[in-house]
Amino acid sequence: MAINSLLNKVTSYSVNMQFLLLESGTQVLYIDSGMRDLLGYDEKDFIESGLNFFDLIHPDDQDIAKKLLALKSQTSLKIVNFRCRKANGKILCLQGCYQKSYETSVGLKLTLQMTDAKALNQYLDTPILLSNFTTMMESSDDYIYFKDRNHVFTGASQTLVALTNPSDHWHDLIGKTDYDVFPEEYADAYYRLEKQVFLGAPVASERQKILDNQGNIGWIDNRKYPIVDNNNEIIGLFGIARDITETVINQQKVEQLLAEKQAILETSLVGFATLQNRKIIWGNSALAKLLGYSKNELIGMPARVLYAHEEDYKKIGVAYAELNEQDISQNEIECLRKDGSQLWVSFSGTLLDKEQGISLWSLIDVTSNKLSEQALRESEIRFRTLFESSSDAVILLGDSGFINCNQATLKIFGCSTVVDFCTRAPAELSSPLQPCGADSSELAAKHFVQAKQQGSYRVEWQCKRLDSGEEFPAEVLLTSMILDNEQVLQIVVRDITQRKQVEIERNEALNRIQNISKSVPGMIFQFRLNADGSSCFPYVTSVIFTFFQVSPEEVEKSSDKVFAAIHPDDLPQVLVSINTSKETLTPWYKEFRVRSPERGVQWLLVNALPEKGEQGAVIWNGLVTDITERKKMEAQIHQLAFYDELTSLANRRLLKDRLNLAMSSSKRTQQYGAVMILDLDNFKPLNDAHGHLVGDLLLIEAANRMTRCVREIDTVARFGGDEFVVMLNGLDTDKAVSTLQAKTIAEKICSLLAEPYFLTVNQGKGADIIIKYCCSASIGVAMFMNHDFSNEEILNWADAAMYQAKEAGRNQIQFYQSTSE
Structure with missing residues (x-):
């Protein structure tokens, strides 16, 4: 503006x-x-x-x-x-x-x-606010109010009338500001709090003074919250003020009562609080810091909020009722901070004022000691659990020999008891010589030294059972550690006999696959789709270069070049097919095109089976084959099956299919359609005079002229000879309008077909000759709607109308008229 x-x-x-x-x-x-x-x-x-x-x-x-x-x-x-x-x-x-x-x-x-x-008062009259808050404002003991963006009252509870003057009913406050109903000192304080809300604070709260209409001073916990519209713009505020006068007065009494002991109670090491009816009425700074609240937030807070467990709260509750008889001393109760974290406290309570029921409580944070004790116990349990539950042999070796072992060690090495095992020498667990030819005892001593120097050392080792002497390969991890001030080795032995056998079988299978893949007419592959969306081909045969112009090495880490070669019109559906196969773990079967400068456009078929891999990956194993020749044959077959070979127009079969679809569409949309049957007038003399080749030229030109007269949604078909059919789809819902539309198109066709034809005839070695010929068309039209009649009946109607046009002198248009019309 x-x-x-x-x-x-x-x-x-x-x-x-x-x-x-x-x-x-x-x-x-x-x-x-x-x-x-x-x-x-x-x-x-x-x-x-x-x-x-x-x-x-x-x-x-x-x-x-x-x-x-x-x-x-x-x-x-x-x-x-x-x-x-x-x-x-x-x-x-x-x-x-x-x-x-x-x-x-x-x-x-x-x-x-x-x-x-x-003057800008905007009532917050949305149905949700009115329905949810009207009852509350009428009956609540709290002071509830709504204001617009300009600090003007738009709603209030009846309780607020006791503090505002002049007003008899909460409706009297509507359209006023605090300065109209409160003393300026109080209005200033309320306005300052509202500015915080309109500056974006999610909540603004403060303990504030109030003055009722009788001149009594009190205190409220005043909290204000923003109201936002659908665009998240602040359009007003909602406030609720709770009378805490009694709590403040009790707090003042306690503060006066404890004035002489203030130095002790405000210590930074011990949290102190006074409670009445199990609600906090005062707390020192140490308690506020310990629990993560402000001192104001603690006032009036139920003690239950601070307990992590209900059973502790109930247990202390029983003792709380007997405070006048004996003090409470309780260690290691788990409490909750404001942020939800837990702490352990040791606390005690004593009765401070029997008449008022006020008690004094002290809380000392013992979380550090408690967590240390728990950590030590858990560590011991964890170690023992891991030690005994491991399927690998775990052995402790000191300078003087074996110290301990788990049950898996006895099973793997064929020994009956731990005591018996610890009497054995390390050399007894190995074959005399390792596969490399080195002496086992000498090589083991070197490995022990390396492990102590480096902290850990991993090696493959040829082990031997104690009971049968049978040898087996193992993977051994040596880890240096301090146990009772002595450096020892933890030896973890894993029997890898099965893994070695699998490696041998895998290598043999891989060799077989490589030999077989060379003779397969297609691209054998393994495709991996990772959880983060990246993909690659861990294995693929060299045929990939023929299809995608990339080498197997180029796609080991990324499949981007493969997808870049896919025809852009087909790529989205290929990606959808991959995702569907991934989600359902069903075969990935898809035909698609690829482009390359050397081979142009090719059709490929992928057929693969998915399986879940590690870390959320999905892996497909399958085959890609070239189906370009098959697609060409299918296209030729489709052309012969549904199109006229001479004119490339739809044939009788395709026309009937489209007529059925048009009738179904007409039923849904209530739009009329039309069928025209055309027969060329005076066509036979051309064939008789110049032969069928010249007649075919005229039929082709006539087909082209008719196609130019209709829309893309319409169909032009040839039934044979010089007989054609035009189907108009999606005309108007009004029959008269639709008939006029059909007539206009028929007249256009009739006019264009009546124009002279100039037919070029090739004479072989001689010069081409041009034959000028004129012929017209007789057109019969039948309108249709819905499935009330079969397509054969509609075609018969149009055919009958066409013969009427012939009999009426040709080069005419006749509409079929049923006997009921």
Whole structure:
């Protein structure tokens, strides 16, 4: 909105002002006459008497004043909320709309429009708010209220009437601000809290004073929350204030009672709290820090919130009821912090004021000690569990021999007891010589030294059972550790006999596959799709170069080049087929095209079976074959089956299929269709005079002319000889309109077919001759709707109408008329 438009937009509740902003100060350029009604001042008060408008802005809103006075242009309109002191001393809430622009001859001009916030009252009348809160506002003991973006009441509970003057019912508050119903001191405090909400705070809360209509001072826990619209813009706020006067008074009593012991209670090492009816009425700084709350948040909090377990709360509850008889001392109770984390405390309680039922509690954080104890126990349990549950042999070896072993060791090495095993020498567990030819004892000693120097050492080793002497290959991990101040080795032995056999069988199978794949007419592959979406071909035969122009090495890490070769029209469906196969673990079967400069476009067929791999991957094993020749044959067969060989028009079979589809479509859309049967007039003399080759040229040209007269959704077919059929689909829902549309197209066809034909006849070695020939067409038209009649009946109607056109003198159009019409 331009400045002039802003100046012209004046209501009885708004005033416009213009200022010249200078580094030395401000100069008033213009003031509306409505200033007297709004703030109680005249224009001369600002221009002649030197009254500074910005001095009238509330001290807490000087941040807004600084924005208005900033020597920086503001071309777009900006809306702000602030308060001004009126001439009568009262505070008025305003909405300001301003713009700042430079004018070459003048300087930086500020245009400000101020509107009484109460005149902009916007009721929060959405059905959800009304249905959910009306009952609550009528019956709640809390003070509940709603305000719009300009700090104006739009709803309130009846309880708020006791604090506001003048008002008898909560409806009296609607359209007013705090400054209309509260003393200024209190209204200032409430307004400051609301500014936090409108600046984006998810909640603004504060313990504040209240003054009821009888002059009694109390306290409330005042909390305000933003209300946002569908665009997440703040349009108002919701507030709820709970009377905590009794709690505050009790707290003051306790604070007075504990004044002499304050130094002790405020220690940073021990948390202290006083409770009444198992609710906190006071807590020291150490307790607040320990539990992660502010001291204000602790006031009034039920003790149950702090317990991690219900059984502990109930247990202490029993003792709490007997506090007047004996103190409570309880160790290691698990509590909850504000952020949900847990801590262990040791606490004790004693009765402080029997008459008021106030008790004093001390809490000491013992989490560190508790966690250390738990960690030690868990570590011991974990080690013992892993030690005994491992399927691998786990052995502890010291300088003097074996120290311990697990049950798997006895099974793998064929020994009956741990005691018996620990009497054996390490050399007894190995074959005399290792596969490399080295002496086992000498090589083992070297490995032990390496493990102690490096921390761990892994090696394959030829082991031997103690009972049968049978040798077996093993993978051995040596790890150095300190046990009872002595460096020992933990030896983990895994029997890899089966793994070695699998490696041998896998290598043999791989050799067989490679030999077989060389003779397979296609590309054998393994395709891997990882959980992160990346893919590759871990194995593929060299035929991949023929199909995709890439080598097997190029696709081992990424399949991007393969997918880049797929025809762009087919790629989306190929990706969908991969995803479907992945999700359902069903075969991946897809025909698609690839492009290459050397071979052009090829048709390929992929057929593969999926299986789940490790880490969320899916792996396909399959075959890709070249089906280009098959697709060509299918296309030829399709052409012969459904199209006329001479004219390439639809044949009788395809026309009937499309006519059935058109009738089904007509049933859904209630649109008419039409069938035309055309017979060329005077065609036979051309065949008799010049032969069938020349007649065929005319039929081809006639087919082309008819095709140009219809839409893409229509069908032109040849039934044989010089008889053609045109089917019009999706005409109007009105029969008369549809008949007119069909007639227009028929006339166009009739006119175009009647134009002369110039047929070029090749004479072999002689010069070509051009034969000029004229013939017309007789056209019969039948309209159809729905499936009321069969396609054969519709064709017969059109055929009958065509013969009527012949009998009427040819080169005419006749519509079929049923006997019922």
